[in-house]
Amino acid sequence: MGDAPQLPPPPDPRMLPVLATVTYAAAVIALWGFLSLGLDADAIAQRDAGPLLGPAMVLGACVVTLLALLKVRGRSAPTVAGLAAAASVYVVMLIIGAVGYSLIRADVSWLVLFIGAYAPSPFVLGAALLSGIAVVAVWAATRRA
Template identity: 75%
Template sequence: MADSPRQLPPPADPRMLAVLVVVTYAAAVIALWGFVSLALDVNVVAQTDAGPLLGPAMVLASVVVTFVALLRVRRRRSPVVAGVLAAASVYVVMLVVGAVGYTLIRADAAWLVLFVGAYALSPFVLGAAVLAGAAVVVMWASTRR
């Protein structure tokens, strides 16, 4: 009986790993926000008139930024700069989306500055930014052989 050649699976699409990592990132942010909210006994968005969609909009924006960073980190020699840039980008984007969203809800331009001032040191925003940087570093490390 002749040995038949073994067929190898098709090469994996490198973007698929980025999708898996960003989904894990989104789940980690949601879990972090839940635990921090329970531990500190505070709401993620303290303003009661903000509605139920402002927090998820901020998370969605951070997921998009993190996904773009994950797609770009494969080509780098070191993940440090990419991780710091991802964390800083997520931090800024979350504050901007939150501030613009709440400003539109309140119809008062002063909330552009007031929202950023209120949430600049929020553990929710800082935690999401740190997780984004960690996701980028983990993705880079997992693609090295």
Template identity: 50%
Template structure:
């Protein structure tokens, strides 16, 4: 009887790790936002006329930038510059999408500037940007070959 040759698993898809990191980032943003909301007794989007989709649009925009940062981080030799740019991009996405979205709802440029300042100082946005930094560093660390 001859033994069957041992088959190796197929190579993993290089885009899978950044996707999983981004999905984990999104779940962590929801969880951390809930905890911050409970601790500060504040709504995540505290403009009552903003509607239900403004926060979702903000997270989706920052999620795209987080995925891109994780994807670039896998190919980097050190994670710090990519992770910092990912966090800054995520922060900017939250602020810009929030300000433009709320400015469009209110149909006023003055409200857009007020919303930009409001979102820039929000602990929810700062926490999500910090989580983007951690996602990029974590993706880089998990993509390193094991010794």
């Protein structure tokens, strides 16, 4: 009559990079929201960019972060992987934004102008920093386990 309580299955360590990437995406969205409120600025200042350019940049950053998280598990130290992830996210976000906005404007000059305008942006720099932090955190979690 009394069934034995069901124990949950053991955790799957292969899911950690995926869950960390989802957490990274949520952290970037939250960071952009707080920065927008604090700086009274939009993540993408150009009104004609449309509603999808920022999310496309974040999606590209998530893909780069996931790839970095998948590679960090076998390393002895996370420093190079964390720096590489942060630098890669920075470059990928700028490239996706520049290509997307130049396609929207149908003007090739925006490839350079967009990168010049958003290279010092706290939105892009913050997303890159969060990626490096995510890589180091996942490395530390896998070492502890």
